[in-house]
Amino acid sequence: MAKLQAGYLFPEIARRRAAHILKYPDAQVISLGIGDTTEPIPEVITSAMAQRSHSLSTLEGYSGYGAEQGEKKLRAAIASTFYADMGIEESDIFVSDGAKCDISRLQLLFGSNVTMAVQDPSYPAYVDSSVIMGQTGQFQKDIEKYGNIEYMRCSPENGFFPDLSTIQKTDIIFFCSPNNPTGSAATREQLTQLVRFAKENGSIIVYDSAYAMYISDDRPRSIFEIPGAKEVAIETTSFSKYAGFTGVRLGWTVVPKELLFSDGFPVAKDFNRIVCTCFNGASNIAQAGGLACLSPEGLKAMHEVVSFYKDNTKLIVDTFNSLGFKVYGGEHAPYVWVHFPGRSSWDVFAEILEKTHIVTTPGSGFGPGGEGFIRVSAFGHRGNVLEACKRFKLLYK
Amino acid sequence: MAKLQAGYLFPEIARRRAAHILKYPDAQVISLGIGDTTEPIPEVITSAMAQRSHSLSTLEGYSGYGAEQGEKKLRAAIASTFYADMGIEESDIFVSDGAKCDISRLQLLFGSNVTMAVQDPSYPAYVDSSVIMGQTGQFQKDIEKYGNIEYMRCSPENGFFPDLSTIQKTDIIFFCSPNNPTGSAATREQLTQLVRFAKENGSIIVYDSAYAMYISDDRPRSIFEIPGAKEVAIETTSFSKYAGFTGVRLGWTVVPKELLFSDGFPVAKDFNRIVCTCFNGASNIAQAGGLACLSPEGLKAMHEVVSFYKDNTKLIVDTFNSLGFKVYGGEHAPYVWVHFPGRSSWDVFAEILEKTHIVTTPGSGFGPGGEGFIRVSAFGHRGNVLEACKRFKLLYK
Numbered sequence: 019m020a021k022l023q024a025g026y027l028f029p030e031i032a033r034r035r036a037a038h039i040l041k042y043p044d045a046q047v048i049s050l051g052i053g054d055t056t057e058p059i060p061e062v063i064t065s066a067m068a069q070r071s072h073s074l075s076t077l078e079g080y081s082g083y084g085a086e087q088g089e090k091k092l093r094a095a096i097a098s099t100f101y102a103d104m105g106i107e108e109s110d111i112f113v114s115d116g117a118k119c120d121i122s123r124l125q126l127l128f129g130s131n132v133t134m135a136v137q138d139p140s141y142p143a144y145v146d147s148s149v150i151m152g153q154t155g156q157f158q159k160d161i162e163k164y165g166n167i168e169y170m171r172c173s174p175e176n177g178f179f180p181d182l183s184t185i186q187k188t189d190i191i192f193f194c195s196p197n198n199p200t201g202s203a204a205t206r207e208q209l210t211q212l213v214r215f216a217k218e219n220g221s222i223i224v225y226d227s228a229y230a231m232y233i234s235d236d237r238p239r240s241i242f243e244i245p246g247a248k249e250v251a252i253e254t255t256s257f258s259k260y261a262g263f264t265g266v267r268l269g270w271t272v273v274p275k276e277l278l279f280s281d282g283f284p285v286a287k288d289f290n291r292i293v294c295t296c297f298n299g300a301s302n303i304a305q306a307g308g309l310a311c312l313s314p315e316g317l318k319a320m321h322e323v324v325s326f327y328k329d330n331t332k333l334i335v336d337t338f339n340s341l342g343f344k345v346y347g348g349e350h351a352p353y354v355w356v357h358f359p360g361r362s363s364w365d366v367f368a369e370i371l372e373k374t375h376i377v378t379t380p381g382s383g384f385g386p387g388g389e390g391f392i393r394v395s396a397f398g399h400r401g402n403v404l405e406a407c408k409r410f411k412l413l414y415k
Numbered sequence: 416m417a418k419l420q421a422g423y424l425f426p427e428i429a430r431r432r433a434a435h436i437l438k439y440p441d442a443q444v445i446s447l448g449i450g451d452t453t454e455p456i457p458e459v460i461t462s463a464m465a466q467r468s469h470s471l472s473t474l475e476g477y478s479g480y481g482a483e484q485g486e487k488k489l490r491a492a493i494a495s496t497f498y499a500d501m502g503i504e505e506s507d508i509f510v511s512d513g514a515k516c517d518i519s520r521l522q523l524l525f526g527s528n529v530t531m532a533v534q535d536p537s538y539p540a541y542v543d544s545s546v547i548m549g550q551t552g553q554f555q556k557d558i559e560k561y562g563n564i565e566y567m568r569c570s571p572e573n574g575f576f577p578d579l580s581t582i583q584k585t586d587i588i589f590f591c592s593p594n595n596p597t598g599s600a601a602t603r604e605q606l607t608q609l610v611r612f613a614k615e616n617g618s619i620i621v622y623d624s625a626y627a628m629y630i631s632d633d634r635p636r637s638i639f640e641i642p643g644a645k646e647v648a649i650e651t652t653s654f655s656k657y658a659g660f661t662g663v664r665l666g667w668t669v670v671p672k673e674l675l676f677s678d679g680f681p682v683a684k685d686f687n688r689i690v691c692t693c694f695n696g697a698s699n700i701a702q703a704g705g706l707a708c709l710s711p712e713g714l715k716a717m718h719e720v721v722s723f724y725k726d727n728t729k730l731i732v733d734t735f736n737s738l739g740f741k742v743y744g745g746e747h748a749p750y751v752w753v754h755f756p757g758r759s760s761w762d763v764f765a766e767i768l769e770k771t772h773i774v775t776t777p778g779s780g781f782g783p784g785g786e787g788f789i790r791v792s793a794f795g796h797r798g799n800v801l802e803a804c805k806r807f808k809l810l811y812k
Contacts, residue, residue, distance in 0.1 A: 029483075029691050054479040064472040067700060071464035074456045074663070082451040082661040082794075086426075115512055115664075115698070122523070122693035126547060130527060146692045150523060264479040265699035266471070267512075294426050295543045296519035301512070301698040302662035303464060397479075 027383040050395045051377035055262040060319030066310035084299045088113020095312040104242040115267040117256040122147045132189035135168035139384030144192040162386040178202035187219040194226040199393040201347015216250040223251040233350045248274035260320045268304040327352045330403045331396035337407040341414045352396040374409035424780040448774035452659040457716030463707030481696045485510020492709040501639040512664040514653040519544045529586040532565035536781030541589040559783040575599035584616040591623040596790035597752045598744015613647040620648040630747045645671040657717045665701040727800045728793035734804040738811045749793040771806035
């Protein structure tokens with residue numbers, strides 16, 4: 019625990035935001051920091067959850083412990099909605115209370131004697147959960163890295179896909195696409211390379227696709243679109259950013275039966291044991307919501323939610339482009355990655371907060387490769403996003 | 416992982432139950448095995464959850480990520496309802512998706528280099544999560560124990576409270592009271608002893624009080640009723656068995672600010688970091704249900720639920736007493752602990768299942784000290800419990 023650097027990023031930002039509000043009690047603070055959804059959940063989904071709640075007070079509708087892996091119907095719906103023609107079956111799906119929670123259960127599965135690689139920059143939960151599990155060695159202040167983690171630099175120079183020829187072999191590779199924070203999504207060719215790389219090295223890829231519905235073109239939504247991926251990859255994802263379920267808590271992880279440890283033992287069997295011992299299933303009410311999400315009306319409603327945030331994204335991208343910044347991401351993800359060359363991310367974060375009352379996220383919070391960047395989240399009410407764009411224009415015109 | 420013995424107990428029982436149903440497709444199987452609630456959730460609680468669901472589709476009612484530690488109002492209500500006059504404050508409460516999940520997060524906090532003690536018998540999640548964390552050493556088949564776990568034998572001979580003078584000092588002591596599976600609840604004097612023992616040894620007690628509302632007399636409902644406990648104990652508990660929330664998923668853990676590691680660092684600060692990194696808060700809808708549970712009507716409704724299961728318990732206790740068995744538990748917990756001297760628990764389990772179509776739980780599944788016992792759960796519809804008692808009488812008359 020003592021090896022962990024400062025606070026987990028987002029609570030740290032929340033603290034700074036709170037301090038700012040104390041300093042400027044009348045300021046109209048706009049949060050484009052933590053990627054938290056702001057738009058109401060479509061009614062077709064909340065109605066299903068309300069109905070399930072009510073039915074829990076009836077003799078016929080009551081249910082106690084569900085299967086730790088999730089309700090059969092929901093697992094089947096996830097398999098057929100997201101993984102049709104990929105050979106992923108209901109039994110490969112583990113329903114959960116969210117991708118972040120599943121990442122730490124996966125870390126429990128891997129234990130402390132594994133090596134891991136992460137994209138740099140990337141969502142901090144991979145590294146932090148790895149530190150807690152004792153996989154990482156000491157933090158090296160001079161290079162802002164943990165000794166035993168392989169950082170796969172993703173920068174504008176390499177199109178945000180690591181040069182795999184320079185990457186050391188590790189047991190586990192965390193790979194997030196569309197990437198949080200850079201917003202870039204890997205192409206089919208890149209993912210084919212990645213799968214081949216993992217196969218050659220005997221690595222397991224943990225593929226985080228929590229933003230897959232934001233992809234605009236025909237890039238893969240799932241790692242399992244890549245032939246051979248079922249033998250090397252786990253995929254973890256969530257309803258949070260599609261249906262506004264950040265507070266409702268529902269996600270899933272796919273562990274294909276084809277994925278084996280080097281001794282031939284199925285990874286899914288061990289993960290099942292972790293899930294049964296350390297978890298008791300997602301809330302049955304949230305699962306009813308998940309099932310509604312995957313009905314034809316629910317899917318349509320989720321696409322509308324995603325579209326709304328994508329329109330926000332475009333406003334933000336256009337704003338920073340018009341101000342002459344180099345802007346990345348935004349096309350396949352609700353995150354815009356803005357370059358402030360030569361400046362410290364935390365300084366830019368503080369400058370924006372101080373002068374515009376807008377909360378962003380400093381890129382260096384996602385790894386040393388994020389230094390000099392700011393992540394601007396597109397989750398927000400339209401009015402707030404428009405107002406934020408106006409303030410950015412005033413500050414940087 | 417490979418050190419884990421067979422399956423986690425309850426999925427194992429579920430498998431045997433399924434096999435039985437396959438063999439006797441027409442049998443009316445009654446489950447008094449896994450401690451799963453069967454009675455509908457009181458309407459005052461489900462209405463609150465339905466209302467919260469609906470409000471999530473409105474602009475004013477929508478909320479995204481909540482605090483990882485739980486909503487302020489709920490934390491405050493838990494503190495004032497269960498810990499008034501004990502010096503436990505809102506900030507000491509961590510709301511969760513259930514005690515089992517929190518136990519594994521606590522194990523993550525402790526890491527792999529700690530020693531632990533458990534009551535023998537006890538709820539298997541303590542040992543299994545400890546094995547997964549790598550704390551336990553190898554399983555020793557001859558004595559049915561893990562090498563590095565201190566088993567605190569709780570038997571009729573010692574009134575189900577361990578003889579602490581024979582117990583080795585460990586870093587962590589898991590203590591469940593009212594105990595699952597024996598149904599016994601520790602007295603004030605016993606808990607005072609336990610707290611003193613922990614203080615002398617520099618141990619942390621993880622006190623599981625998930626059945627505290629089932630206590631019939633003035634025994635402590637919380638370890639924090641014992642002076643000095645705040646410096647040595649964590650308490651974990653749940654709404655599951657009070658409000659029928661086994662499927663809804665809501666619990667909490669108390670980590671008092673007075674609890675410090677040997678270097679003086681507050682345990683709560685590290686636990687907070689675990690919660691923020693590995694968890695994203697309990698479902699907001701479940702939390703709305705929790706708040707309703709703690710309203711005056713909700714509390715009354717929960718007491719009625721508990722009363723109902725306690726009446727079931729009495730029926731089961733009376734049945735086995737009338738058949739001449741030595742029966743323990745049942746007074747302060749929804750579990751009846753029946754002695755079959757000289758017999759194997761799994762054999763008795765199989766005999767009861769085969770001859771009466773009733774699922775129970777073999778005592779040895781809770782540790783070697785449970786050998787020769789059967790746990791009969793009092794969670795069931797009244798008609799099923801009455802029918803089960805009739806069948807027990809036929810089998811053992």
